[in-house]
Every structure is written in C-alpha cells, then in structure tokens.
Amino acid sequence: xxxxxxxxxxxxLGSAKEGVNHWWWQRITAIAxxxxxxxxxxxxxxxxxxxxxxxxxxxxxxxxxxxxxxxxSVVFYHAQLGMQVVIEDYVHTEWLKHACLLALxxxxxxxxxxxxxxxxxxxxxxxx
Amino acid sequence: MYVLVGVFAGACEATEIHNEVRTKIMATTxxxxxxxxxxxxxxxxxxxxxxxxxxxxxxxxxxxxLVYWLWSVGAGxxxxxxxxxxxxxxxxxxxxxxWSYALFYHLxxxxxxxxxxxxxxxxxxxxxxxxxTVLLASAVLTVVAWVAAYATRGxx
Ligand code: HEM
Numbered sequence: 001x002x003x004x005x006x007x008x009x010x011x012x013l014g015s016a017k018e019g020v021n022h023w024w025w026q027r028i029t030a031i032a033x034x035x036x037x038x039x040x041x042x043x044x045x046x047x048x049x050x051x052x053x054x055x056x057x058x059x060x061x062x063x064x065x066x067x068x069x070x071x072x073s074v075v076f077y078h079a080q081l082g083m084q085v086v087i088e089d090y091v092h093t094e095w096l097k098h099a100c101l102l103a104l105x106x107x108x109x110x111x112x113x114x115x116x117x118x119x120x121x122x123x124x125x126x127x128x
Numbered sequence: 129m130y131v132l133v134g135v136f137a138g139a140c141e142a143t144e145i146h147n148e149v150r151t152k153i154m155a156t157t158x159x160x161x162x163x164x165x166x167x168x169x170x171x172x173x174x175x176x177x178x179x180x181x182x183x184x185x186x187x188x189x190x191x192x193x194l195v196y197w198l199w200s201v202g203a204g205x206x207x208x209x210x211x212x213x214x215x216x217x218x219x220x221x222x223x224x225x226x227w228s229y230a231l232f233y234h235l236x237x238x239x240x241x242x243x244x245x246x247x248x249x250x251x252x253x254x255x256x257x258x259x260x261t262v263l264l265a266s267a268v269l270t271v272v273a274w275v276a277a278y279a280t281r282g283x284x
Contacts, residue, residue: 030238045277048277056204072195111192
C-alpha cells in the first residue's frame with residue numbers, strides 16, 4: 001500500500017490533454033447532427049413504403065449521397081464518443097473496460113465504412 | 129503505556145458517540161444524505177438527464193438497422209422486399225417509432241446541452257422551462273414525422 005494520496009500521485013503530471021478533445025468533438029458532431037438527423041428522418045419518413053426504384057433514384061442524387069455519407073460518418077463518430085463515456089462510467093474491471101472499448105471502436109468503424117461503401121455503390125450504380 | 133491505552137479507549141468512546149449521533153440523524157432526517165439513486169426522489173431534471181444517456185445508448189443500438197436498410201437498398205429485389213416487410217411489420221413500426229422518438233428527444237435535449245455548454249439556462253426556472261419544451265418539441269416532431277410518413281406512403 002502506498003501512503004501517497006491519489007492527488008499526490010498525479011500532481012505535476014498534468015492531464016493527458018485528451019478530455020478536451022473528446023468533449024469538443026462530441027459537441028462538434030452534435031451540432032452537425034442537428035440538420036443532418038432532421039434531414040435524414042424526414043427523408044426516410046417520406047420514403048417509407050416506397051418502391052425500390054424510387055429509393056434508388058433518391059440515393060443516386062449526388063447531394064443525397066453526400067448527405068448520407070456525412071450523416072452515417074458523423075453518427076458513428078458521435079455514437080462512439082458517447083458510448084466510450086458510458087462504458088468508462090460503468091465498466092470498472094480494467095481488462096473488461098478495454099475489451100469493451102476496443103469492441104466499440106472496431107464495430108463503429110466497421111459499420112461506418114460498410115455504410116459508406118454501400119452508399120457509394122448505389123450512387124455510382126456499381127452495386128450487385 | 130497506560131496513557132496510550134487511555135487515549136485509545138477515549139477515542140473509541142468518542143467514535144461510538146459519534147456513530148450514535150449519526151444514526152439518530154439518519155433516522156430522523158426525511159431526505160437522503162447523499163443522492164443514492166435507489167432512494168432519491170425522482171425529479172424532472174434527473175429523469176431528463178438519464179433519458180439523454182438512455183436514448184443515446186438506444187440510438188446507438190439501432191444503428192445496425194440503419195446499415196441493414198442501406199444494404200437492402202443496394203441489394204434490391206427480394207432483399208429490399210424483406211427489409212420492407214420487416215420495417216413495415218408491427219414490430220418494425222414499433223421499433224422505428226421508438227427510435228424516431230428517441231432521436232427527436234435526444235436531438236432536442238442535445239440542443240439544451242449545447243445551450244448549457246455556452247453557459248446559459250442554469251437557473252432552476254429556466255432548467256424546468258427548457259425541460260418541458262424538450263418534451264413537447266420531441267413529441268410534436270415525432271407526430272409530424274409519422275403523419276408525413278403515412279400521408280406520403282412512399283409516394284415521396
Ligand atoms: C443517431 C444519432 C445519435 C446517436 C446514436 C447518439 C448517441 C449518443 C451517445 C451514446 C451519447 C453519450 C450519452 C452519455 O454520455 O450520457 C451522446 C451524447 C450527446 N449527444 Fe448524441 N447521439 C445522436 C444524435 C445526437 C444529436 C442529433 C444531437 C443534437 C444536438 C446530439 C447531442 C448530444 C450531446 C450534446 C451529447 C453530450 C451529452 C453529455 O455531455 O452528457 N446527439 N449521444
């Protein structure tokens with residue numbers, strides 16, 4: 001057992017200078033998501049039950065494809081930042097916490113890249 | 129030595145008295161002495177706060193469905209029909225309704241967060257007023273989106 005207080009141990013080391021970056025990007029992505037999420041939900045609401053050809057036509061418009069790519073990228077970035085905090089708050093077993101964080105980051109990047117590839121395929125007409 | 133024992137006994141006695149007093153205070157005070165969630169009286173503010181986290185997690189869990197929908201559009205044919213079948217089913221509609229409400233709530237309350245971040249709206253009255261506004265706005269947005277969905281029925 002060390003007799004040093006936790007404060008004494010970290011004093012002088014400074015912060016890891018990571019927190020501000022994380023916090024800042026959570027806000028930037030949140031601001032970007034206000035218009036993007038509103039646009040997405042109302043677009044999909046209008047498309048609910050649409051024939052396939054109509055959805056294809058919609059997704060092949062360059063502006064729609066661009067907005068979709070932005071939306072999925074920003075959503076996964078924002079969700080991943082947010083879920084990181086949730087995991088850090090509730091998972092206190094060191095190895096398990098890191099395992100969860102790793103699984104979270106890998107899943108988020110994977111799903112985001114898959115989504116972007118699909119959108120590009122549809123937009124460029126090179127899908128299956 | 130005797131002095132030490134005496135001091136020790138005195139300290140024990142003091143601790144015992146202290147504990148007794150503390151137990152009495154705990155027993156006679158109506159409110160909890162620290163915000164333990166199990167016994168803390170639910171308030172609009174704390175409920176909205178935890179709901180922001182709840183909806184954030186719920187929205188994240190829903191993102192694979194977003195990718196599934198995009199994939200079905202790319203795949204077309206029977207795969208698109210299957211996705212339409214799922215999203216159009218009772219369960220599908222229920223999940224989509226919950227997801228859309230969660231998104232609108234999280235979005236509106238997110239704006240409230242951003243307002244706090246620039247230093248505004250911290251007084252009790254404003255916190256409650258913006259809280260009720262968030263509840264109302266998210267409900268209205270959800271209804272408008274679903275009315276739009278049923279009105280156009282895919283006709284765009
Ligand atoms: C599908 C879209 C979204 C997902 C999956 C998502 C997910 C999350 C998650 C998991 C958190 C962490 C919650 C916590 O730490 O308690 C979070 C926090 C946050 N979200 Fe979102 N979010 C989405 C959309 C939005 C939108 C549209 C806004 C608009 C303003 C927004 C604003 C915020 C803010 C400000 C925070 C930080 C709150 C805090 O500091 O406690 N989010 N989000």
